[in-house]
Amino acid sequence: MAKPNLKITEIFHSLQGEARAIGLPTVFVRLTGCPLRCHYCDSAYAFHGGERRDLDEILAEVASYKARNVCVTGGEPLAQANCIPLLAALCDAGFEVSLETSGALDISAVDARVSRVLDLKTPASGECHRNLWDNIPHLTAHDQVKFVICDKDDFDWACFKVSEHDLCARAGDVLFSPSFGQVNPTDLANWVIESGLPVRFQLQLHKLLWGDEPGH
Numbered sequence: 001m002a003k004p005n006l007k008i009t010e011i012f013h014s015l016q017g018e019a020r021a022i023g024l025p026t027v028f029v030r031l032t033g034c035p036l037r038c039h040y041c042d043s044a045y046a047f048h049g050g051e052r053r054d055l056d057e058i059l060a061e062v063a064s065y066k067a068r069n070v071c072v073t074g075g076e077p078l079a080q081a082n083c084i085p086l087l088a089a090l091c092d093a094g095f096e097v098s099l100e101t102s103g104a105l106d107i108s109a110v111d112a113r114v115s116r117v118l119d120l121k122t123p124a125s126g127e128c129h130r131n132l133w134d135n136i137p138h139l140t141a142h143d144q145v146k147f148v149i150c151d152k153d154d155f156d157w158a159c160f161k162v163s164e165h166d167l168c169a170r171a172g173d174v175l176f177s178p179s180f181g182q183v184n185p186t187d188l189a190n191w192v193i194e195s196g197l198p199v200r201f202q203l204q205l206h207k208l209l210w211g212d213e214p215g216h
């Protein structure tokens, strides 16, 4: 039987730039391909191409960087069935694993040791209709929910969804992040303060440090 393999765009070692583990040295495994087309996507170079790599080979490269944290991202990682065994194998190997996912695919088969960062797509992303709301009951305190905000209407929509689905109680963190270069981060920060919601404002740290280049 052929060994499990995945289509990979890049594996790189950097600092986690987003979410709960921000600032920690992290190895990123970026899986190729995505069925969505968010208009702001900063990783469109992962839509096509990539290289098929065996699971063992991926694990060996990840281990070679000697980091404790691993982030599986894309593209949309859950669009490849072998993402599920990859996540379990990374956990078995002792890594702290997070998964960045669009919220459009079923998260229920993801290993419970993984912190799932579920990005709920806002109206201005152009992909709001893809949100799989059945994912919400699967969230635990180990998981995170993210909204990438493009404008004030997105912010108001996100606040409504946080209340409607009681997201601050269901997930360990609810993150509000500005769409890079689109909304003024200071405006978003002020809206968060005024809202009174216990959500975490975040900036993409890696873009402050290295700009919008692939590989960081």
Ligand SMILES: C[S@@+](CC[C@H](N)C(=O)[O-])C[C@H]1O[C@@H](n2cnc3c(N)ncnc32)[C@H](O)[C@@H]1O
Residues within 6 Å of the ligand: 034, 040, 041, 042, 043, 073, 074, 075, 076, 077, 100, 101, 102, 103, 119, 146, 148, 177, 178, 179, 180, 204
């Ligand atoms: C490139 S996506 C890959 C994982 C998955 N497809 C998803 O959308 O969550 C990783 C994260 O980067 C965010 N992102 C992409 N482009 C962005 C931008 N221009 N500004 C802020 N966040 C962005 C996405 O919303 C997502 O939370």
Ligand SMILES: Nc1nc2[nH]cc(C(=O)O)c2c(=O)[nH]1
Residues within 6 Å of the ligand: 014, 015, 016, 017, 018, 028, 043, 071, 073, 074, 100, 206, 216
């Ligand atoms: N440094 C860094 N941190 C990140 N966290 C999530 C990323 C992603 O593209 O999903 C990312 C990324 O591309 N770079």
Ligand code: SF4
Residues within 6 Å of the ligand: 034, 035, 036, 037, 038, 041, 042, 043, 044, 074, 075, 076, 102
């Ligand atoms: S789902 Fe993620 S990878 Fe796909 S287009 Fe949207 S931001 Fe980019």
Ligand SMILES: [Mg+2]
Residues within 6 Å of the ligand: 042, 043
């Ligand atoms: Mg990125």
